[in-house]
Amino acid sequence: MHTEAIPTHCPYCALQCGMGLATGPGGVEVVERPEFPVNGGALCGKGRTAPAVLSSRVRLTEPLVRSHATGRLEPATWEEAVGRVAEGLSRTRTEHGADACGVFGGGGLTNEKAYALGKFARVALGTSQIDYNGRFCMSSAAAAGQRAFGLDRGLPFPLEDIPRTGCVILVGSNLAETMPPALRYLTELRANGGKLIVIDPRRTRTAEQADLHLAPRPGTDLALALGLLHLVVAEGRTDEAFIEERTSGWQEARAAAMAHWPEYVERISGVPVPQLRDAARMFCDAGAAMVLTARGPEQQSKGTDTVGAWINLCLATGNAGRPLAGYGCLTGQGNGQGGREHGQKADQLPGYRKLTDPAARAHVAGVWGVDPDSLPGPGRSAYELLDALGGDIKALLLMGSNPVVSAPRAAHVEERIRSLDFLAVADVVLSETAQLADVVLPVTQWAEETGTVTNLEGRVLLRRRAVSAPDGVRSDLDVLHGLAAHLGHGKGFPTDPEEVFEELRRASAGGAADYSGISYARLTEGNGEGVFWPCPAQGDEADAARGDEADAAQGDEADTARDDEADTAHPGTPRLFLDRFATEDGRARFVPVVHRSAAEEPDAEYPVLLTTGRVLAQYQSGAQTRRVDELNSAAPGPFVELHPRLAARLKVEEGEPVTVVSRRGKAVAPARITSTIRSDTVFMPFHWPGEGRANSLTNPALDPVSRMPEFKVCAVRLERA
């Protein structure tokens, strides 16, 4: 006998595939949910095997506290563990001030958790020092989107629009491995006669699907985009009417692009001029076209300008703010979109508000019932925060990230973490970072708790509780509630996710990411296909959302009026910018960007380029997926992907261990020899700790605007191990 399947969503990536969970004799089983639009029932291996991490064999089921006597993590009661964390944070605050307490969050946390974590930092701890792993993910695209469109929502249109456009340029996304069920949108595009151009230094499974694959040297996408814009101008293919009516700043951006001659771009990027010409023509001949970026061009020390250059190409050709055309970023983590909207980011308040904006501070402080002046200002970005650990940040609360594996220059970050006076980690499993903690708090996970997530399309979804959690674990909301109570703020931190969401609605009302018209009830309607933000509340709801006491008091009336309200409710916004961009004057802004080199270019000592990324069967730091047998058999460990010519020069054979050395450190992993990669570049996935940790090598050079580290390019030397 099986229980009836409860509709919910995958714990991993930003596609947030719909799935059902049923419980049968063999435990928790995944069933298809074909009616959910985004993935139409399809799941990748990670989603299909996700219930394995629910098992008590691989996850934490009791709090752990480091024993003063043995120095080891030992089981403890919740009271003891939460008490220790509260004490560690309070003591740090008393001795060194509130900013000596750091908080680090994650883009996998639900909206409710991200919201509560940001509030916890600003209100219960009073610290400015909070940021999260999304800084390492899509922050460059977010910054560029803000700059050009006045708003950052990963995709300004639903995925379903992709098959109906004329041409897609996919820049540095290996969708076939990182969001497999989304590949169908590209397959359908081609079946409909549309063109696919993939830009990746490797001929990936995704690039194999393309009509045209350009394989630039890592770190040269900025030049490439500018070269294409140069060609578009030279061939008279710009959309002058669109530029005139809907944009500003074209002359400067045009002049900047014209300095990037195709021959110059070929020299920088290694992409031959004829291929550049083919790409420019395919893009312009399409009628309507899209550019989609992912981590390839974004995780660079010039990621913001690089995305800006791709946006300029879209704007110059009229491919923005109209149907079936535009620029989009393929956000990565499960709640990568929502996680960047509700306040766990260093400079941000809920609703995608700015912490430096007095009106935003007043609004949010009103919802929180605190004095606006009591809210701290912006803090440091993720890498800068990690780099300051043991310096002026003495204690850290970490929720939803495993930086010992995933942060750039990881050996240094690990050493910084070890130098903390106090570290508390809330996690599902004993991650590499949790192993260093003074207190580990075991938390419930996706299928065991309800919460909302916002997928890469800006679609807000309800992820429902489908199974019960083992005894001994508590939710992240419970953890924050308990800690806040110890710190004298118990009331502002409810443990019921719906209650938190109701507060989030009010806090976000009137902000860029306005959720005030969305409710749990609404998210269960239809096929649970969700609601796209912005979705402002209307009528009575809006009054209540504004916290207008008189209207809110008429709650019963509002309830009886619910049916009428449903008719007038805001439908949500699947497609943005069709009438105007979100800038003050409604025009999209060109930014005059020019090419610059990577922070570290190859030289005699470090002659090879290293780039890093993902494989199909592992997720991120691997904390979850390395605990699933089926995924481990498919992707058992790290490797160094290199071209046969490079392998021959080094005299390395397939499978032989190679040592990769950078200015930050070294890593050792077996060689995987393949002609699908450029011969001047090697690739390492970053999912593993220890000897094969790719991030022992990576360069923490930061983008000046987004503070994104340069994960995708650094200089290395290879040796036979």
Ligand SMILES: Nc1nc2c(c(=O)[nH]1)N[C@H]1C(S)=C(S)[C@@H](COP(=O)(O)OP(=O)(O)OC[C@H]3O[C@@H](n4cnc5c(=O)[nH]c(N)nc54)[C@H](O)[C@@H]3O)O[C@H]1N2
């Ligand atoms: N299987 C799996 N899926 C995942 C994840 C995972 O860990 N595993 N993580 C999720 C998350 S959080 C994210 S952010 C997404 C990431 O999704 P993607 O961005 O698709 O993943 P990556 O492998 O990091 O990078 C994509 C491609 O960029 C290429 N690349 C490297 N350097 C450059 C460059 O300089 N320019 C260009 N144009 N391309 C370059 C790489 O060769 C790689 O094929 O995936 C999500 N989905």
Ligand SMILES: Nc1nc2c(c(=O)[nH]1)N[C@H]1C(S)=C(S)[C@@H](COP(=O)(O)OP(=O)(O)OC[C@H]3O[C@@H](n4cnc5c(=O)[nH]c(N)nc54)[C@H](O)[C@@H]3O)O[C@H]1N2
């Ligand atoms: N070299 C290199 N490094 C990279 C990248 C790259 O391309 N190259 N990509 C970067 C990118 S895009 C990203 S997004 C980061 C991701 O890297 P991390 O931030 O390390 O991400 P995860 O491995 O997903 O870590 C999430 C942790 O939170 C736990 N967890 C899961 N759900 C919950 C929950 O609900 N609550 C709590 N408390 N814990 C939970 C998991 O068990 C896991 O230990 O890595 C970055 N690092």
Ligand code: SF4
């Ligand atoms: S594509 Fe992403 S959301 Fe879908 S099943 Fe795989 S990991 Fe989960």
Ligand SMILES: [Mo]
């Ligand atoms: Mo990411």
